[in-house]
Amino acid sequence: DTGVSQDPRHKITKRGQNVTFRCDPISEHNRLYWYRQTLGQGPEFLTYFQNEAQLEKSRLLSDRFSAERPKGSFSTLEIQRTEQGDSAMYLCASSLGASGENEQFFGPGTRLTVL
Amino acid sequence: EDQVTQSPEALRLQEGESSSLNCSYTVSGLRGLFWYRQDPGKGPEFLFTLYSAGEEKEKERLKATLTKKESFLHITAPKPEDSATYLCAVQANQAGTALIFGKGTTLSVSS
Numbered sequence: 001d002t003g004v005s006q007d008p009r010h011k012i013t014k015r016g017q018n019v020t021f022r023c024d025p026i027s028e029h030n031r032l033y034w035y036r037q038t039l040g041q042g043p044e045f046l047t048y049f050q051n052e053a054q055l056e057k058s059r060l061l062s063d064r065f066s067a068e069r070p071k072g073s074f075s076t077l078e079i080q081r082t083e084q085g086d087s088a089m090y091l092c093a094s095s096l097g098a099s100g101e102n103e104q105f106f107g108p109g110t111r112l113t114v115l
Numbered sequence: 116e117d118q119v120t121q122s123p124e125a126l127r128l129q130e131g132e133s134s135s136l137n138c139s140y141t142v143s144g145l146r147g148l149f150w151y152r153q154d155p156g157k158g159p160e161f162l163f164t165l166y167s168a169g170e171e172k173e174k175e176r177l178k179a180t181l182t183k184k185e186s187f188l189h190i191t192a193p194k195p196e197d198s199a200t201y202l203c204a205v206q207a208n209q210a211g212t213a214l215i216f217g218k219g220t221t222l223s224v225s226s
Contacts, residue, residue: 004158031212033212033213033214035214040218041218042119042202042204042216042217042218042219043159043202043204043214043216044216045213045214045215048211048212048213055211055212056211056212056213058213091158091159093158095212102146102147102149102164102206102212103149103161103164104149104161104214105161106151106158106159106160106161107158108157108158109156109157109158111156
């Protein structure tokens with residue numbers, strides 16, 4: 001399978017704990033995105049990397065959230081001191097980044113439940 | 116503020132009953148409009164990209180069209196396997212690379 005992969009697929013944690021999610025993009029894609037989706041809503045943009053550089057961050061990305069893409073390949077999203085409001089599906093997407101190639105391809109998501 | 120509104124929120128069709136989903140948008144400058152399909156518990160699956168008014172794209176029973184203010188996703192003779200949530204998103208010139216999504220239209224097709 002050469003699509004975007006995410007791990008874990010499901011995570012249940014207690015309020016106040018830290019969690020980390022991983023995303024592996026399509027191999028030749030140099031752009032990587034994180035979105036969050038709650039029930040009944042469309043995905044909301046969190047942050048974007050081009051290669052290893054984090055170029056855009058949404059105001060939704062509070063100080064408790066941090067994302068990295070250390071070698072321009074996989075990315076991690078960490079949430080510190082989780083709150084119940086963090087419960088959502090966290091989606092990763094990647095795109096080629098070439099001129100005119102704007103399509104973003106999504107992974108299966110990580111479903112986070114904060115108790 | 117850049118905004119995407121989809122209607123209806125939910126649509127029930129009989130197999131073979133054609134219909135259209137609407138996506139209206141307000142953006143400072145449109146870089147692209149995207150349609151995705153999302154099945155329950157899964158990530159969105161890319162369907163189409165439209166870049167300029169008058170553009171049309173087709174895939175099997177789906178046809179997407181674009182005007183300066185809205186896009187339509189036409190579904191011709193739908194089958195039960197077309198049941199899903201259809202998401203519309205725009206990429207605006209001043210929003211960088213982020214996609215701005217609508218809330219989606221949930222389509223149910225019964226046999």
